[in-house]
Amino acid sequence: MAGDKVDPVHQFVVNKIIPIEIGGIDFSFTNASLFMVATLVVATCFLYFTTSTRSLVPGRMQSVSEISYEFIASMLREGAGSHGMKFFPMVFSLFMFILTANMLGMVPYFFTVTSQIVVTFALALFVIGTVLFYGFYKHGLGFLNVFVPSGVPGILLPLVIAIEVISFLSRPISLSVRLFANMLAGHITLKVFAGFVASLGTLGALGIGGAILPLIMTVALTGLNSSCPSSRPMSLRC
Amino acid sequence: MFVTAAYAQSTTTEGAETHDAAAGEVHTETGVAHEGGHGSGVFPPFDTSTFASQLLWLAITFGLFYLLMSKVVMPRIGGILETRNDTIARDLDDASRSKAEADAAIAAYEQELTAAKAKGNAIASTAREAAKAKATADRTAVEVSLNNKISAAEARIADIKTKALADVGAIAEETATAVVEQLIGGKVSKAEIASAVKASAK
Numbered sequence: 001m002a003g004d005k006v007d008p009v010h011q012f013v014v015n016k017i018i019p020i021e022i023g024g025i026d027f028s029f030t031n032a033s034l035f036m037v038a039t040l041v042v043a044t045c046f047l048y049f050t051t052s053t054r055s056l057v058p059g060r061m062q063s064v065s066e067i068s069y070e071f072i073a074s075m076l077r078e079g080a081g082s083h084g085m086k087f088f089p090m091v092f093s094l095f096m097f098i099l100t101a102n103m104l105g106m107v108p109y110f111f112t113v114t115s116q117i118v119v120t121f122a123l124a125l126f127v128i129g130t131v132l133f134y135g136f137y138k139h140g141l142g143f144l145n146v147f148v149p150s151g152v153p154g155i156l157l158p159l160v161i162a163i164e165v166i167s168f169l170s171r172p173i174s175l176s177v178r179l180f181a182n183m184l185a186g187h188i189t190l191k192v193f194a195g196f197v198a199s200l201g202t203l204g205a206l207g208i209g210g211a212i213l214p215l216i217m218t219v220a221l222t223g224l225n226s227s228c229p230s231s232r233p234m235s236l237r238c
Numbered sequence: 239m240f241v242t243a244a245y246a247q248s249t250t251t252e253g254a255e256t257h258d259a260a261a262g263e264v265h266t267e268t269g270v271a272h273e274g275g276h277g278s279g280v281f282p283p284f285d286t287s288t289f290a291s292q293l294l295w296l297a298i299t300f301g302l303f304y305l306l307m308s309k310v311v312m313p314r315i316g317g318i319l320e321t322r323n324d325t326i327a328r329d330l331d332d333a334s335r336s337k338a339e340a341d342a343a344i345a346a347y348e349q350e351l352t353a354a355k356a357k358g359n360a361i362a363s364t365a366r367e368a369a370k371a372k373a374t375a376d377r378t379a380v381e382v383s384l385n386n387k388i389s390a391a392e393a394r395i396a397d398i399k400t401k402a403l404a405d406v407g408a409i410a411e412e413t414a415t416a417v418v419e420q421l422i423g424g425k426v427s428k429a430e431i432a433s434a435v436k437a438s439a440k
Binding site for chain 2: 014025029043044047048054058088093123
């Protein structure tokens with residue numbers, strides 16, 4: 001179908017590859033699942049095999065792994081102090097998983113796992129859930145004090161508490177929507193411009209000449225989107 | 239819903255062009271059918287029918303990823319970094335220890351040099367003192383012997399002078415006796431002559 005080619009939404013469609021149904025709920029292995037597995041395999045293999053020599057003086061690839069590790073570690077230490085380092089495996093996994101998923105999504109015809117709101121929302125809920133669980137586990141009900149800023153006049157307190165609670169609850173939504181919308185919009189824009197190139201290219205010499213502009217745009221957007229995925233995982237930072 | 243509403247609007251406004259409207263209807267119908275082919279015809283990321291599967295597979299893959307990261311990859315990278323830091327720290331320690339050793343060796347060398355210098359100076363000054371003392375002693379001895387010789391010579395001179403002077407008296411007496419004998423032909427007693435000589439010598 002000709003419309004299929006330039007349909008910018010088509011790339012987000014989830015197709016069943018192996019239909020699985022348990023208890024009337026659809027748990028099929030889809031292309032989304034396939035790329036989650038691909039993300040898992042690619043990220044793990046990269047981190048595993050680049051560090052397999054355990055060189056004292058790292059090569060390029062080993063440096064990439066080490067820099068990722070140290071970058072996330074320093075980010076976490078700055079953000080949460082040395083107490084936060086017990087969440088390091090979680091933050092590192094999240095960071096690498098999202099980064100790899102985003103990078104894989106940049107490959108043409110590949111599915112972008114993080115363009116599905118349910119995925120980003122689940123990850124954000126996971127983070128917030130961990131914060132809540134650990135907060136209540138560590139401080140009990142005293143954890144609720146985070147909603148009561150110190151040094152606020154008594155009259156303003158109900159208002160401030162309400163604002164704090166709302167901002168806390170809206171955080172998973174804002175985080176997940178940020179990543180999801182970035183991925184979605186980036187890929188749709190890319191697809192639309194790339195579609196222009198293909199459509200104009202079929203119109204003869206003038207069309208090919210005219211296609212240069214969207215082609216440049218496509219290249220530029222690919223560069224932009226490739227640099228963005230590395231910053232995207234930071235969106236999940238609290 | 240939106241598509242059908244738009245279609246309804248287009249049919250009311252462009253009622254005359256039924257053919258076009260029909261074409262539009264066909265087009266929209268294919269569009270709906272096309273979208274419907276993927277699921278319930280909503281925007282794919284909001285298609286709730288895929289949520290359960292995505293959540294399950296996300297849980298499986300991310301769970302596995304978390305396990306692999308926390309059990310295999312992160313200890314390994316952490317180990318590499320730790321080994322490197324340890325090696326660097328150990329090398330730095332070695333370097334500073336070597337430097338300390340070198341410093342100690344230099345200090346010991348300096349100390350020995352100073353001691354050797356002091357010893358050399360001491361030997362030199364002792365030798366100089368000894369030489370000086372010997373020279374002084376020699377000079378003193380020479381002076382003493384010279385003084386002795388001088389005084390001996392002086393004593394002898396004085397002795398000779400006394401003797402000579404004494405001889406002078408005897409010679410004068412003899413000469414006077416001889417002169418008197420020759421002049422007056424008589425004998426003069428020795429005592430007289432002696433007193434006369436003495437009186438003239440004064």
